[in-house]
Amino acid sequence: MALKIVKGSIDRMFDKNLQDLVRGIRNHKEDEAKYISTCIDEIKQELKQDNIAVKANAVCKLTYLQMLGYDVSWAAFNIVEVMSSSKFTYKRIGYLAASQCFHESTDVIMLTTNQIRKDLSSPNQYDTGVALTGLSCFVTPDLARDLANDIMTLVSHGDCVKRKRCSVLIMYKVFLKYPESLRPAFPRLKEKLEDPDPGVQSAAVNVICELARRNPKNYLSLAPLFFKLMTSSTNNWVLIKIIKLFGALTPLEPRLGKKLIEPLTNLIHSTSAMSLLYECVNTVIAGQYCSSVGSVVLCVQKLRILIEDSDQNLKYLGLLAMSKILKTHPKSVQSHKDLILQCLDDKDESIRLRALDLLYGMVSKKNLMEIVKKLMLHVDKAEGTTYRDELLTKIIDICSQSNYQYITNFEWSVSQPVTPHPPGISVSWWTIRVFAVAQMATLLDNAHLLTGSMQRNGICEVLYAAAWICGEFSEHLENPLQTLEAMLRPKVATLPGHIQAVYVQNAAKLFATVLKSQEGNTDSTTAQETSQLMIDRLPLFVQSANLEVQERASCILQLVKYIQKLQQKDVEVAEEVIALFAGELNPVAPKAQKKVPVPEGLDLDAWINEPPSESESEDEQPKAIFAKEEPKHSRPRHTEVDEKELARRREARKQEQANNPFYIKASPSSQKVYQDAPGVEHIPVVQIDLSVPLKVPGLPMSDQYVKLEEERRQKERAEKKKKEKKKRKEKRSGRGKKHDSGPESEEDITPAHMVDIVTEEMPEVRCVSLQIQFSTSRIFNELSPSSFWVFNEKKSSKHKKKKQKKEKEEKEKKKKKKKHHHHHHHSDGGGEESVQNGTVEEEEPLPVSVYDIQGNLQDGSQVVVSVIFENKCDSFLKSMEFNVLDSLNSKLQRPEGSGPHDGLTVPFQLPPGVSNEARFVFTVQSIVMPQKLKGTLTFIVKDSSTHEKLDFKLHFTCTSYLITTPCYSDAFAKLLESGDLKGSSVRLEGVNMPFHHLLARICFHHHFSVVERIDSCASMYSRSIQGHHVCLLVKTSGQTVSIDAKCDEPTLLGNVLDEIKQTFSQC
């Protein structure tokens, strides 16, 4: 043995430690992977040795390799070995490795349960510390279930502050993985909110804040407590958390927002910590819909200070918070436009992005042009593509906001190269068409300058629009021939296909217009030249690779050739050509298509021609192209027929347009008609807030226009002032009121304000119903890891209701700790005391208040039931009296001198919405039978002065006398062998849940602990307060679960099994 040890230490001298490994990796930069793989081989060797020091060293190295991205899960078992070393040094290494690479599907994790339990209860606080830290990283539902109670022990009885702090924090993880533990643990947690140690307190705040983030509603009732903390705490970390929590709560409870304003404003004024200030502002904003304008203004002012600060972080946060205010109080933010525009020039991209977000909300008719101008400047300057893209999208967003409602000057908007959807605009507002067309023509003319850079960033899409506009409204063009030429430039062929197609099509439209204007002249040569131009240029497009371009181009080419022939014969063709494109395009509502009924028998999804099968070989494809082209050639030939044919086609075209949903025509007007008779009324445009008609077509921005706009604004301003005055008056009176209630509210937290919310038509005050949840706890023995918290699900139909309330109730449980200490004095060291639980059944249909009972059982004969009364109605409750009809077995302990049927006065009154806790002691003699005690609660409702009565039942189940006690398998086996136990069994049918859920349920609801689990079979153990052993063997196959049980008290066992059965019949 000794030799082995010596050998081990010598070996170790030659082993690489972590530093050597790192050094080695650094020295093998070229073949790092190879070097590491040899290291891993070495590590594998080291792990095979018995020496724990060698193993720990190996595990330590693995942790490092894990960080570099190597999978080390193969060593999981060795990690567990190192974790279980008795030496802190190695233990820590083991836990660190585990926390880095264990996760829920690591199977060896189940081996760690007992080790962790041992470490948690270790007298060495650092062992506990590393165990908690590790557990916080790799806790699984199973671990959470098995260890919840041990952690709870640490929480309430850890003498070491640090351990306590850790264990409070880890509770959150346990709740996450094993939500059922939340309910019994909650009172403990709540208690910690008032722990004398600020560290523990802050940990508790932390945990509750995290919980509340997931489900804020359930934590509303904690608001008074947090309010108290907020006004008393000086720890900024805690304050920030609390304030953040309030930020989540205020949207749910407007009254809270009101209440918070004052302390928050005080903090805002007094604190020097920017982080705290910022959170205060954030929370005020969260509750702003109910807060006064004054506080919002204060916030905005403070934010301005942040934004003006030279610290980029503060600037960023200021802008972030600003954008939240923007949603509800755009006005207050708009007054800081200067500052925000300034931020656009910031060198920090994050800040510019934040400022951009704000701009969106700040745009008004008044400043749109100015802002967009500024943004355009930035677009030019922007280097990074992401930022530029963001800028462009923002410009488009800003401009198109609510259907262009802010764009008062469309001429301006069209002249912007990146304006959104110019076709949309120009179709919608005929008034600016002329202008738009001119602009677009220029754009097309200059397109060659832009194309180079434009193609990359997609601005060339604008050319698509430009071409379309010029073609469609070609009659407005000053020099259509020039535009036509521009559109047929060879350079166009470099544009994307879909744009070329539009070019070609619209070139034809332009061609028609040009012909029309030229035929008036006597000289026919110009017209022929135009045709020639078309014929010269179009072949370029006929060769295009894009099918659509090809088709359109060849189609039009044939048409032009034909026209040329006619021209040579001196036939006037212009009218006919124009007729091809006759008809006005009007705007169509986006949903118009939906209104058109689909004709019967038309299946839009059906293929017209079967799609070509995919197996077609590639060389067949060119053929297909040619085949397709053929009909095209035949078409122009048709035109050769005669003029009658042309007329017929024209008619057909008109007919088709009439039927076409996209052509909503007010009248069958041709373009000529609308040229001289503007039919504004007919245009069913999205409404636009134009106070001034745009009079001067073609001229950008008339002074007149600006002036009118000014006047209108002044008028508005005057009106606003009037309104504001009124508002201010109202406000003043409002504030007055607030002051009245102010001082009062400082004293007691919840109730004061609620008074004014009482509704007149309160339902006849059937105020109280009972929802009692009953659980008991034993006297905690610090070092014995076992459970002490239990409760029972309610049964029958009320089950559901209860669930909803569950969370609420949890909050109500608190202040247990003092009680426990108190009991310590009484108990004569009876050790393992029992747990008792039960339910109180509600009999009132209208639950207005929630009562919550927790019992403390001790001595095996005494039960302390703590009841939480929550007043859920809106009136004050007083003179409450609690009474229970005693049974032979269980008696309510009454003060000396009172009769056996007297009720106990509840020592407090309840304002609306408030809860409080009272405790009652019962003596219990036999625990083998479940019991139900009937009771009543009487109270007076202050407002109506009625005397109300509420009946309830206290249900002491047998499982509640059981206490979770861990048992090791050898002890368990001995127990079974001893033969003192009597057996019984039960079968559960139709249990449809995974086995581990099933076990968890039994553990949780019936206070058992799992001794051993093998596949679908598990042994479980529990002990009653009077020392009865209860052993279970649970087996499952399919949906049937069989439970064989043994206990030294058959009656107790029978009842426990019944209760287990009941638990599963409920699910």
Next chain:
Amino acid sequence: MIKAILIFNNHGKPRLSKFYEHYTEDTEQQIIRETFHLVSKRDENVCNFLEGGMLIGGSDYKLIYRHYATLYFVFCVDSSESELGILDLIQVFVETLDKCFENVCELDLIFHVDKVHNILAEMVMGGMVLETNMNEIITQVDAQNKMEKSETRQPETIS
């Protein structure tokens, strides 16, 4: 909650990675790379907050980082943490490292990543802030180191 704490150098080499949620090793490396990519292209003197990357978190998450000489300290946190608070925490972390290693430099972190983990464990547990007071942290770390030392002096226990 803090979702992850990463330390890497100016070239993106990880010096410490602590994830409070499980990811596979590959994803972890990807996250480190992505985070490095996001953080490294930022200038000095810009704000220390960054809307999160694709892999980690999502919209609710932020990267909060500080850059010291050759090292980036990055915390990935959700909206329940105070941005400025976390910045302070990073500062506390670095100062603590400085105290524990006496003028900390990148090499200390490279060779003693386990110690860095131990220090971090005193500050953040399971993604929640445990302790923000530097002296308190150092006391705890020292006490544990002392214990470790006393153990190494002891002769090996015979098993």
